[in-house]
Amino acid sequence: MSFGRSFRGSTLDHQKKLQQLVHEAQAVMGGFTANEYLPYAGWIFDWITGLHSQVEKVFKDMNTFFQHVVDDHLKPGSKEQHRDIIDVLLATQRDETNQDGVVQQSKNDVIKAALLDIFLGGIDTSALTVLWAMAGLVRKPRLMKKAQDEIRNYVGRKLRVTEDNLDHLAYLKRVVKETRRLHPPAPLLLPRETMSHCKISGYDIDPKTIIYVNVWAIGRDPKHWKNPEEFSPERFTNGLVDFKGQNFEYLPFGSGRRGCPGICMGILTTELLLANLLYYLLPLVQLHVAILAATLQPHLHFITASFHQHLQHGLLHFAATVLWCSLPSSFSASCAAFLPFAASCAALTPQLQQKLPDGVKEEDMDMEEEVGVSLTVGKKTPLLLVPVTYPQ
Numbered sequence: 001m002s003f004g005r006s007f008r009g010s011t012l013d014h015q016k017k018l019q020q021l022v023h024e025a026q027a028v029m030g031g032f033t034a035n036e037y038l039p040y041a042g043w044i045f046d047w048i049t050g051l052h053s054q055v056e057k058v059f060k061d062m063n064t065f066f067q068h069v070v071d072d073h074l075k076p077g078s079k080e081q082h083r084d085i086i087d088v089l090l091a092t093q094r095d096e097t098n099q100d101g102v103v104q105q106s107k108n109d110v111i112k113a114a115l116l117d118i119f120l121g122g123i124d125t126s127a128l129t130v131l132w133a134m135a136g137l138v139r140k141p142r143l144m145k146k147a148q149d150e151i152r153n154y155v156g157r158k159l160r161v162t163e164d165n166l167d168h169l170a171y172l173k174r175v176v177k178e179t180r181r182l183h184p185p186a187p188l189l190l191p192r193e194t195m196s197h198c199k200i201s202g203y204d205i206d207p208k209t210i211i212y213v214n215v216w217a218i219g220r221d222p223k224h225w226k227n228p229e230e231f232s233p234e235r236f237t238n239g240l241v242d243f244k245g246q247n248f249e250y251l252p253f254g255s256g257r258r259g260c261p262g263i264c265m266g267i268l269t270t271e272l273l274l275a276n277l278l279y280y281l282l283p284l285v286q287l288h289v290a291i292l293a294a295t296l297q298p299h300l301h302f303i304t305a306s307f308h309q310h311l312q313h314g315l316l317h318f319a320a321t322v323l324w325c326s327l328p329s330s331f332s333a334s335c336a337a338f339l340p341f342a343a344s345c346a347a348l349t350p351q352l353q354q355k356l357p358d359g360v361k362e363e364d365m366d367m368e369e370e371v372g373v374s375l376t377v378g379k380k381t382p383l384l385l386v387p388v389t390y391p392q
């Protein structure tokens with residue numbers, strides 16, 4: 001969307017899979033570099049651990065990719081009807097170059113840096129919000145049902161939820177808002193530097209001090225939020241608190257001139273994806289399980305109802321194990337794969353949820369008044385999805 005076209009299957013995607021590149025870039029950006037904390041000697045540690053060369057490699061690959069994207073946009077007649085942000089940046093660059101004669105290459109670097117920001121700022125942020133929303137709903141089946149009912153009642157029988165439906169999905173919006181309160185994708189925002197001396201909470205802060213704003217903690221501050229740890233979309237019912245940067249107790253997109261410029265796109269993509277998952281994915285999974293059970297039933301007529309139930313349980317675990325084994329090691333990628341699946345487990349037929357698994361006591365489940373699914377993830381163990389009882 002940011003670059004105005006899809007690169008899947010194109011020459012840009014051949015040299016290195018785009019997705020792989022994104023994962024690598026996110027890993028090095030989110031990882032620990034000694035250089036950031038030990039200004040003079042840090043690079044030695046990074047050099048020894050190999051992080052330095054890894055960063056260089058990712059930078060080179062990203063740079064090559066962005067150069068291709070820019071070259072692609074420079075081809076004559078490539079974009080006459082629909083201009084995207086790169087066309088706008090290139091046009092600005094052309095105007096400025098004509099005026100001050102600054103070398104084209106350095107301006108290309110500025111464009112590429114802006115593209116990197118958009119590229120990395122726009123991907124994981126939306127994906128993580130959807131994952132946490134699913135996790136929140138999975139643990140509260142009543143809320144899950146409420147969100148699904150709203151979507152299904154409004155959208156009716158269609159292939160998918162579309163953008164124009166979103167304005168009518170008030171509860172879905174509250175779910176997304178609540179998710180961002182508890183799990184802001186950028187929990188410390190972007191670092192800021194003080195321009196002059198100031199006082200914060202009685203502390204004297206010198207000019208040029210790096211400041212991190214902990215919006216994660218602010219979003220859970222009992223001074224501002226009742227039962228702050230509880231996932232409760234209802235708290236946004238009165239519509240008084242919004243995420244546009246004016247309510248300082250709630251800043252998932254930051255605030256001020258460095259606030260997120262992708263806010264509209266971020267809201268839209270998150271709501272659209274979540275709405276479609278809730279509307280469409282779960283019935284599909286239920287359908288698969290139903291087909292599977294129906295296919296097996298004639299061959300297994302001697303199996304008692306209770307054994308059949310265990311079989312379904314077994315299939316579920318088997319599917320979860322296969323899924324887990326195929327996952328990449330990074331945690332966010334694992335979440336990306338398993339949470340929607342976990343959510344679909346919560347929506348499976350009631351028989352699957354009637355029995356507590358061995359070794360799990362009723363009181364262990366009392367994390368909140370409603371618990372849909374308990375997830376146990378060990379480092380090397382297969383992912384274990386344990387559907388438990390719905391509240392009666």
Ligand code: HEM
Pocket residue numbers: 002117118119121122123125126129184185186189190191251252253254255256257258259260261262263265266267270
């Ligand atoms: C759920 C979605 C998103 C969330 C929660 C989010 C959150 C944020 C936050 C908290 C910041 C730092 C703001 C500050 O420090 O005040 C930021 C910056 C930024 N975001 Fe987003 N973002 C989202 C989606 C997007 C999208 C879709 C794009 C682009 C397509 C994007 C592009 C950027 C860029 C380029 C910056 C850096 C701005 C600057 O340096 O001035 N974001 N975002």
